[in-house]
Each structure stands twice: as structure tokens, then as C-alpha cells.
Amino acid sequence: MKGEYKTKPRHLIIEYLKANADTRFTARDILNAIHDAENDLDRSTVYRNLERLCQEGVLIKYKETDINATCYQYSENHGSCHDHMHAQCSDCGKIFHLENGILDDAARKMQEEYGIDIDYGKTVLIGICSECKSQKKMKSGK
Amino acid sequence: MKGEYKTKPRHLIIEYLKANADTRFTARDILNAIHDAENDLDRSTVYRNLERLCQEGVLIKYKETDINATCYQYSENHGSCHDHMHAQCSDCGKIFHLENGILDDAARKMQEEYGIDIDYGKTVLIGICSECKSQKKMKSGK
DNA sequence: TTGCGTGCAAAGGTTTTGCATGGCA
DNA sequence: TGCCATGCAAAACCTTTGCACGCAA
DSSP states (O other): OOOOOOHHHHHHHHHHHHHHSSSSEEEEHHHHHHHOOSSSOOOOOOOOOHHHHHHSSEEEEOSSSSSSEEEEEEESSSOOTTTOEEEEEEETTEEOOOOTTTHHHHHHHHHHHHEEEOOOTEEEEEEEEEHHHHHHHHHHOO | OSSOOOOOOHHHHHHHHHHTTTEEEEEHHHHHTTOSSOOOOOOHHHHHHHHHHHHTHHHHHEOOOOSSEEEEOOOSTTTOTTOEHHHHHHTTEEEEETTTTTHHHHHHHHHHHOOEOTTTTEEEEEEHHHHHHHHHHHHHHH
């Protein structure tokens, strides 16, 4: 069976996930973060654990157009992320779990007008969150 | 200035784009397709041209989660793709240009409930198109 | 002791970059 | 003739895989 042993590397990775539960991260982010004084871990270990965590539903996995790497995001509601949509801030990477009701009307219209059935679990809406928006305003002096 | 010369490699690439205007493709797709009898071109030429075409607004560029490569899609309405949403079939890769009206209600609700401003130009809704759906039905014998 | 998880090394794939050459204007 | 675009080669990435060893149970 998989996931039976409690090992130090896996523990370190999960620590990282929880500490960064509200942003996206890459395999490299983890490697850099844990390349500390007494801790270090291997690339393949990170990739293998991330892959497992995705299959367990703990993580969402996707690609970012700007950076050339796979991004991951911690998902609080384990395993239930396949049935609702997500929105992501293009600035900080934070992901929002949306109630489906919000998009039902739009999805019906798309079905009618374009013949396309939207897959809630695979779709990620891109936007900018209120936090980042107010930060930008501050920087631009408005 | 850029893009002043009409060269054969660039011409071949643009030919390919137009012939495949209704699907996504990768740099590799182009390389494989043009590796013909008398024509051949270099990787870097393809990448450099694709990059330029993106900046000119002729192409949309994005990453696919399943495959480890950047995808491109021809955009008929040059340069205007930044202001409306797209939907893509997860099966065949075809992209649909959506009228914004369809999502205005949903976008307003998201702003109210989550504080996030959806960026129409960056968002790609994932779903399955009617063509692929009927093909799947046929295969499953229904 | 058993066998899962890790570390190591190597390989495979995509994408980028420097430099000399070729070809369009 | 200028100078942009290409081709070539090499490098930088990210990611995957095989194999032997260590360690949790």
C-alpha cells in the first residue's frame, strides 16, 4: 500500500504545503525553501510526493503560461475539488473555491449558444483579488 | 524593425497556422508537419516566430496541464482577444471566442462575493464541445 | 525482516541563447 | 551592401525513471 510510512522528507513537504496553503508553488519553490541548514531533499522525492498528493486530492495541479513549470495549490477540502470551479489571482496566485451556483446561468447559455459543456472541475477563472488590487492602487499613488 | 523580411520558413509556419486555425498546436506539431520532402526548419526558428506572432496578437499562447509543452492557437480577430473570454474543448483543443455578455452576471457576483475581478482576456473555460461529445457517445455505443 | 520511500545518477523532453552564415530589400 | 532571420550547436530548464540503499513498521 502507498502512503504507509511516515518519513521525514514527506513530513517536510507537507509542512511546506500548510505554511503556504493560500498560494501556488512549484517543485522548485519547495526545493529552495527546504534547502536549509540541516534539511535537504531530492528533486525526485519532491516530484513523487507532489504527484501522490494530487492523486489523493490534497493538491490541485496546473500549468502557468508565464512560467515554465507546473504549479500546485493546497486544497483544504480534500478530494472535492473536481466538482466546482476555481478562480485564481493572476498576481499572487491565490485560489478561490467558487460555489457552482454562481456560474450555472452562464454555463447554460454556453451550452445553448456554443454547444460546449463547461467542466467545472477543470476550469480556472483568472482575475485579480481585492488584496492585490488595493496594493496596486497604493503603489500607483491613487 | 522586426518582421520586415518575407522568408520561406516564416511563410511555411504561417501556412501551417492557417491550415490549423481551429485547433491548438505545439512547436513540435509544426516541426513534425513541416519535416517534409523538400522543406525542413529549425527548432529555434519555430520558437522565435511563434513568440513574435504572439506579441503581434496573431496567436494565443497557453500551457496545457496534461502535456508538457506550450500550446498555441490561431486567433482570427487579430489583437482583439484580450478583451473577451475563451472556452476550450478539453478533447480536441478547439477554442471558442465568447461574447462577454454571457459572463457579465457571473463576473459581477464573483466581484461581490469573493472580491475578485475576472480578467476576460486571460480566462479560458474548459469543457467539451458538441462534436467531441457525440463522438464519445458513438464510441460507447449509446 | 519486509518492502515502501528516498537519494543518486542519468536520461528525455522542451525551450532558450550565442554566433556565424545566408538571403531579403 | 546592410541587416534581419535562419541554422547550428550547446546549454539551461523541468521532469521522469531505474536501481540500490536506508529506514519505518
